[in-house]
Amino acid sequence: HFVFGLISQTMAAVLASPLAPIRKGSRVFFSLNSYFHCSSGLASKEHYKIVVLGGGSGGITMGARMKRKVGAKKVAIVEPSEMHYYQPIWTLVGAGAKSINSSGRPTASVMPSGVKWFKSRVTKIDPKNNTVSTDSGKELSYDYLIIALGLQLHYEKIKGLPEGFQHPKIGSNYSLQTVEKTWNALRNFKEGNAIFSFPNTPVKCAGAPQKIMYLSEAYLRKTGKRSKANIIYNTSLPVLFGVKKYADALWEIVKSRDLNVNLRHNLIEVRPDKREAVFENLDNPGETKIFEYEMLHVTPPMGPPSVLKGSSLEDEAGWLDVNKDTLQHKTYDNVFGIGDCTNVPTSKTAAAVAAQSAVLDRTITKVMKKDKPDKKYDGYTSCPLVTSYNTVILAEFDYNGQPLETFPVDQGKESRIMYHMKADLMPHLYWHGLLKGLWGGPGPYRKLMHLGMK
DSSP states (O other), X not given: OHHHHHHHHHHHHHHHSTTSEEEETTEEEEOOTTTOOOOOOEEOOEEEEXXXXXXXXXXXXXXXXXXXXXXXXXXEEEOOOSEEEOGGGHHHHHTTSSOGGGGEEEHHHHSOXXXXXXXXXXXXXXXXXXXXXXXXXXXXXEEEEEEOOOOEEOGGGSBTTTGGGGSTTEEOTTSTTTHHHHHHHHHTOOSEEEEEEEOSSOOBSTTHHHHHHHHHHHHHHHTTOGGGEEEEEEESSSSSSSSHHHHHHHHHHHHHTTOEEETTEEEEEEETTTTEEEEEETTSTTOEEEEEOSEEEOOOOXXXXXXXXXXXXXXTTSSBOBOTTTOBBSSOTTEEEOGGGBOOSSOBOHHHHHHHHHHHHHHHHHHHTTOOOOOOOOOOEEEEEEOSSXXXXXXXXXXXXXXXXXXXXXXXXXXXXXXXXXXXXXXXXXXXXITXXXXXXXXXXXXXXXXXOO
C-alpha cells in the first residue's frame, strides 16, 4: 500500500507540473524529469467501430445502413464538403431544363443523425494499423472501414484547361463550376460546330457525354438554329455505347438526326482563344486533327482518389481493389468499397451504388459474424439515356453487358414515361430512399414486374 501510494503521489505531482505536458504534433509527451524516464508517447486517437470515407452517394448510404446496424455513436463519416449534390441531374442543368440549385442540399441535412461527421479530407489510410488520418490532424482508428471516395476529375490533363473555361462557348456538365457554362454556350449558339467529347479513361455515367449532345440538338431544333449547326461527337471508345442493344438504338438516333460520330478520337488540347479543339486519333497515335467549334462540351479525364496511392489498397491502375462479387477488399478483410472509387468492372453510376449498397450491407453483416459473404453483386447499373427534352432510353445491364431490364417493355426504345422517371421520380428516390439506406436497387421488383419470368 505504501509503494502504490507513493507512486500515485508521484504521478499526481508530475501531471500537475507545468513542465509535464509537452505537445509535439498530435502526440503528447510527459517529461517525468528525475522521477521516470519515458521515451515513447501515446497518439491521440478516436476509435469507431465503422469509419466511412466519403460523403457522396455511397458514403451517406452506407453511413445510414451502418447506423442501423451498430448504432450511430459507433459510426464516423469523413467528408469535407458542406454541400451534397445529386449529380445525375446536371445533364438537365447543362441543357437548361433544371436549375443548379435543385441539385444540391446541405451535407448536414443528408448526414445520418447521430453519427460523427468529420468535416475534413482524408490524407492517409493505413490499413495495416487500422487507422485513417485527416487534414485537420485527427487520427481515427476503426474495426471496419468503408471507402466511398468517388473519383477525381482531371481537366488539367487536357492542355489549355481548366483555365479555358474562362472563355465563353465551352462548358462541362461534370463540374459544379462549369455545368452552367454548358447552358450558356448552348443558348448563345449561332452557327458552326457543336462538339462533344468522351475521354480515354473510365468515367462516371458513361452515357452523359452523349446525352448533352442529344439535348443540344433538340434545343437547336426547337430554336430554329439546327440548320446552322454541325453536331459532332468525338469519343475515345471504339463503340457508341458499351451494350449492343442500346448502342444499336442510339445509332438509329444518330442517323435520323444527322449527327456526326467519330470513334477513337481523344481530346488532348483546347485553344479557346482560337475556338479550336485538338483530338488525337487513338488508332494512329501521334496523329491529330483540329476541329473549330462554336460550342464545346468537355468530359474530363478521370482517375482514382489520389489518397489511395501507396496505401496498399489500390490495384495497378490506382482503383480500390475489391472483390467484384462481395465488395470486400482483396487483401484486408475489414476494408470494403462502394461506388466510383472501386475497380468493379461496371459503369460508375448512382444506380450501381444503390445495388452495391444492398450487397455490401449483407457482406459486412456476415464478416462481423465471422461468416463468409453469401450475397453477390451482379454488376447491375442503369443509365437513363436522355435523347430529348421528353424522351429517354433506359439502359439497364450487368457485368456481362447484358440487358437487365426492370420493366416489362422494350427499354431499347425512346419513352416519355422513362423521361419523367429520370427527371422527377429518380431525384425523389435518391434523396428519400437511397441516402436513407432504404433503396438497394430494383432487383427485388424485377421478377414481380416480369410476372416471375425473369
